[in-house]
């Protein structure tokens with residue numbers, strides 16, 4: 001397979017790095033205490049905020065990098081599969097930008113100060129006490145679980161290529177030197 005047919009090293013590092021952070025983020029969401037009216041963003045909740053905002057920045061970087069360096073064209077296959085793959089990739093890109101923003105707006109409406117990676121203070125996305133900001137907490141949860149389903153579809157597609165078709169799709173994204 002020619003070098004041009006695989007994702008570049010930066011795209012691959014971002015893909016797998018972000019996967020690890022997303023896995024960690026769900027574990028944190030499940031382990032952290034229930035967020036109630038007077039809950040403060042400390043402990044595991046602070047970790048959830050710090051990791052989540054890092055995912056937002058890495059996804060932005062990833063999109064900018066994709067725009068600049070490009071990506072290999074999809075391997076040819078049935079048209080419906082190409083459309084489905086593009087749709088799923090688009091949903092993952094959009095979803096993992098929107099999801100952290102929803103969490104951030106909800107956190108701001110709770111009066112929390114949000115820090116990127118627990119370090120850089122970010123501006124508020126919603127006024128403290130804003131009803132709509134509060135509602136976004138529920139939307140954040142629904143979107144998170146919907147995206148978990150989209151990831152499931154994506155992984156099923158990747159496994160179908162790797163195990164059934166054996167067409168080298170996995171190798172295009174697989175970590176390797178160079």
Ligand code: HEM
Pocket residue numbers: 022025026029030035048049051052053055096099100101102103104105106107114137138140141144145
């Ligand atoms: C990709 C990134 C993120 C993922 C996958 C994610 C996932 C989740 C999940 C699954 C829950 C629900 C937990 C449950 O079932 O009880 C949740 C809740 C929450 N998350 Fe996130 N989150 C992300 C980013 C963020 C960010 C960046 C913030 C804040 C800056 C945030 C703040 C919150 C808050 C405040 C709740 C509680 C919402 C409520 O109960 O009203 N999340 N998150």
Ligand code: HEM
Pocket residue numbers: 015018019022066071074075085089090092093096151154155158169170171172173174
């Ligand atoms: C075990 C989990 C995962 C596996 C095995 C996997 C595998 C792959 C493979 C093989 C490709 C290349 C597809 C191609 O060549 O056409 C790919 C692309 C992609 N993956 Fe994953 N992936 C996983 C998890 C994730 C997660 C959690 C996300 C969430 C952001 C994600 C987002 C994407 C996106 C957006 C692309 C398209 C890249 C582009 O064209 O810019 N993947 N994945």
